[in-house]
Amino acid sequence: MKRIYLILFLLSALLASCASVDLDAPVPTFNTGVDPNAWATVSAGTFFHGQAADPASIDYDYEIMVTDVTVSQYVHFLNEALTNRTLKVDSEQIVGFYPGDVFQGVKHEIRIDPGNYILVPTNDPASRFTFNGTDFSVKKGWENHPMTNVSWFGAWIYCGYYGWLLPTELEWEKAARGSKDDRPFPWGYDIARNIANFYTSRDPFENMSSNGSLTTPVGFYNGQTYGDYSTLISVSPYGLYDMAGNVWQWTGDVYEGMHYRFMRGGSKDTYDMDLRIWVRNNATPSYYSPGVGFRCARKP
């Protein structure tokens, strides 16, 4: 008899682990009051770079988005760029032109020739937008969340469409850390669960029994209280939000002998250690994920 109970328990555990996740479950909506169209100016000068806080310098001023690009902003771009034929539908993905990388033939390097590459998939249920064959629209409740399921090509082409660029890793790091100290996080030296969106940070969007960790609206951690959930101010010295956690952010560097593109900032899916400013992640430029987004930079 005991064996039957054991088998039943194991079977139910197996079934529970295979249970599908409702990716279209409703999410709470919050107005963070942070403007996703805002830019911050980072002035030229020295700062501390990397884990060992080595002195580094950027000798020009630049501007960087205060928040990640939102789903609304990206959907607007997709509709506009599809209409004016900058982009096109190819099978079940939106593609755009990328001029290619110089191929060095280094071990593990993959050739990226000039051509059309994926920006976003059109049929991935984890995407926060829908596509009816001609138009994109934002899924309800995700308007002010960071754009995800976007490849590096998708981020690069978006920024380029408006005459901007993806920030280099150095630009990203300086914008996150400021120029005065060697802080590990954009807001300072310590981390708390209610200062950034990371794995098991227990924000109102997280449900570890079903969906797991989801994105939070851009600028969510600004000291506001949402219902009974109070946040701390996570802003970086230059006034940027979400430079740690929420989504990994594509950066613009293309390194010699390597097709990988680098991401910074950690995400909703990683432990707090990955939120430290110097931590790097990378993937092939066609990779997309519900945990990866981006922001743009520009010269003033």
Added chain:
Amino acid sequence: MQFIKDRINYLFKSTKGLILLAIAMIAMETAIFGMLSGPMAEIGIRDFVIRILRMDLIQAEREGRIIILYHSISMAVIAIETYMITSLLKMKEFYKTAVRMFITVGYLFVMIFGMGFAYWGHNWAFHGIYISGLALIFFAGVLLCVALWPWNKEYVITDKDYAHTKRGLDVERMAFFATALTTVISAIFGAVPGSFFGNGFEVFLAENIIRLPEKTPMQYSIIGHLHIMLALIAIMITLIIGRWLNFKGILHRVAMPMMILGTIVLNLGVWGVVTPLEPIAHMIIYVGATPSMLAALLLLIWSWAKLIRDGTVQLQKPTFGQKLAALVRDPLKFGPTWQMLFMNFTTSGIGIFMAIRLDKIFRVWPAREERIELTGHWHALSAIIATIILMYYGDMIGLKGKIRQLYGWLILIFSDTALAAVTIFEMKRLFISEAGQQPLVNWLMYAIDFGLGLLLVLLAVVMVWRLIDLFKKKGRWSEEVEQELEKEVEK
């Protein structure tokens, strides 16, 4: 006073006392520092432990702390293996005493002062003692090589059951010697870059630089060092288990030369990563790993055949079921080789699959996913080695009857449940999307926590029992003071 003297004498001078002390140190360290990561961090225990123990943790130094933590646990494991070797193999008493003295002081320095330095502020005197500890262990390794010198005429063997040359050179002893010698040399591949980067106070974990196309020889040296040291610990425990079970016969004669060949070629491959041979180093490593793994397979075949033969000796024509029952009758004898087989699922299999499909699958995923596979599979190998040691230890302390069964099977069930779940967790992206993974991840985490947690509870029970035993006048410890493993080798 005599009370304390007797116990210290047992813990620091007898084989079984030394092994008990090292296991207890590892158990304590694992219990305390295991609470700082993974699910323990998720449920808030990490913050509580940091506060209660007044740890001083700086974000930028996390990698450095982890490096010292790994070293401190592995030094105790190496000490345990050394105690086993010095008790199982013949050697001059002077060497035996000297090796044990240096390695014991060494690993205790490393564990106590290394961890003190890493987790409780930066007392540089502690760091110096930590480095001294590592140096003492290195010196103990050199002495062990001298002690094992297989060409010494005292160690000539003529028994045809055991691998030996025409001149009587003990090939098994040579395998022990080759493994010890290459371990000492491979330690240098960690020590040199350790000093290089340590002096600049820069630390990195190898898994974080895997995708960089250009690595410096120092970086390659670290990558090679961590791979080979764990492989050598695994090879050494295989040799130890073989000696304990009294591996012999034709399979022994075939396996031992393969073990030597595999160990040497494997090491040459790993050392080659810092030379111009780097482009073909992996191929050399595969070539070296194959005979080593085949030798372990031969041990497994021999040992399982023996368990079946011994367990069915009273039966004229044993059925398959009776043979199977005989095979698994004693979990402490069956377990170590089963774990070696299981290792192919959690470590070697994953490693080979990753190597074959690296660019097609694993390097399409983000680096953080690849890191999970890398760290997961060598954590699994480390845990398997630990369980093998614990099973040998169970036999060593004379567990019998139902307790023996319970102890052996619980180790196997707990560890294999956890490690199977770890392996599925590592490979989950092959069969489930990122957005839909959470229910599966939850169940896998339950299995991992259940397995590893209860394994630690089991270990804690054994340690508490042994602690209580130390307070008894005629406890088990008093019998173990004089016991040597050589005398307990299977007949």
